[in-house]
Amino acid sequence: MSLTPVPTTVMWDAAMTAYYFGDYHPMNPSRLDATARLARDLGIFDLPQVDIEIPEVASDRQLELAHSPSFIDAVKRVSEDPTLHLPECGLGTEDTPAYEGIHDASARLAGGSYRAADLILAGKLHIVNFGGGMHHASRDKASGFCVYNDCAVAIARLLEQGVKRVAYIDVDAHHGDGTQSIFWDDPRVMTVSMHETGMTLFPGTGFANEVGPDGLASGTSVNVALPADAGDSGWLRTFNAAVEPLVREFRPETIVSQHGCDSHFRDDMSHLKISVDAQRQVAMMVSALAHELCEDRWIATGGGGYNLYDVVPRSWTHLMAVVAGNPLPVDTPVPGRWQQYMLAKYGTQVPALMGDEVDLWWSNWELGFDPADPVDRTIMATRKEVFPHWGLDPWYD
Structure with a gap:
């Protein structure tokens, strides 16, 4: 990982908070406002290496990189009349309600990631779109709060312009099923998802044996379905043992x-027990891979995260700081100005520190496999399924 400042672009504008499913929906856009305010109050937006860019609404042509024209048309129709019943497009459900203007709001998030891809193609390095990460949307259907899959749009744009191999790394508590499905048979894309097992969590997919179709793309879908009670040590060990070697290969x-930071122990939308400190550490591990393998070409997005004011702003502010090559210590005090803002606007008390005051410890996979440990058994299941596709020995490499 680069420990020096890295030229970074953050995609942000208050218009991104138009993505709104209603006051009582868990994915309230106030989490984006709270995150941007914390990053600003901590000085992340004012770092000399950081530029803020306003994302535009993605055009139909841009969205068609990842979605079918018929799906985009359906979203537009529902956007104009939310009372329409179009079950085939996945909108109007309990998890992804329809609302007026849903097309433009969702396409703006996708536009941020499309622009991120263009910036990479133009020679820029680190890009953050913390309002993105809509990984459940598939080519023809909205799902799980996600309408347009901005990650897929960005990846497809990179491929369209000649990038030969893109690694997609997803550490949301939920399986990145939409992104996996869009690139299922494309050997140019490795999708890696480290998530809570589908036996206990939506969308019920993402098991170790989902490795891609026979042929050139076999082994390019990587899934680690963690036990529901996995904590920091197991989560970080999983990244080291399954994600890093495959991405390197x-x-x-x-x-x-x-x-997505819904893996946090205070987030009610999953059962994982991950701290903000560990989420920050994984961001640093991804940064290290981007530096080692990609000459720092890296697009980082947000995703899930439903503890709106405690967890999400701290996790994604850490993400932005790491991306910028200026990681914040976990014992950094939360600015008093931000505490006052959150109390005045949202009526909520927020943590005093940027970390969770945990003892962050994990063991490297090289120390050996423990068959009595359910996390280790999960890791080994993935290694046995995927490693042979890449000429790696699941027991030793």
Whole structure:
């Protein structure tokens, strides 16, 4: 990982908060406002290496890189009349309600990641779109709060312009099923998802044996379905044991990562027990891979995260700081100005520190496999399924 400042672009504008499913929906856009305010109050937006760019609404042509024209048309129709019943497009459901203007709001998030891809193609390095990460949307259907899959749009744009290999790394608590499905048979893309097992969590997919179809793309879908009670040590050990060796073997030219922070122990939308400190550490591990393998070409997005004011702003502010090559210590005090803002606007008390005051410890996979440990058994299941496709020995490499 580069420990020096890295030229970084953050995609942000208050218009991104138009992505709105209603006051009581868990994915309230106030989490984006709270994150941007914390990053600003901590000085991340004012770092000399950081530029802020306003994302535009993605055009139909841009969205068609990842979605079918018929799906985009359906979203537009629902956007104009949310009372329409179009079950085939996945909108109007309990998890992804329809609302007026949903096309433009969703396409703006996708536009941020499309622009991120263009910046990479123009020679820029680190890009953050913390309003993106809509990984459940598939080519023809919205799902799980996600309408347009901005990560897929960015990846497809990179491929369209000649990038030969893109690694997609997803550490959201939920399986990145939409992104996996869009690139299922494309050997140029390795999708890696480290998530809570589908036996206990939506969308019920993402098991170790989902490795891609027979042929050139076999082994390019990588899934680690963690036990529901996995904590920091197991989560970080998983990244070291399953994610890092496979991404290194794939040798991507660019990394696109999804940093949903709903794995946190205070987030009610999953059962994982991950701290902000560990989420920060994984961001640093992704940064290290981007530096080692991709000459720092890296697009980082947000994703899930439903503890709106405690977890999300701290996790994604850490992400932005890491991307900028200026990581914040976990014992950094939360600015008093931000505490006052959150109390006045949202009526909530927020943590005093940027970390969770945990003892962050994990053991390298080289120390050996423990068959009595359910996390180790999960890791080994993935290694046995995927490593042979890449000429790696699941027991030793």
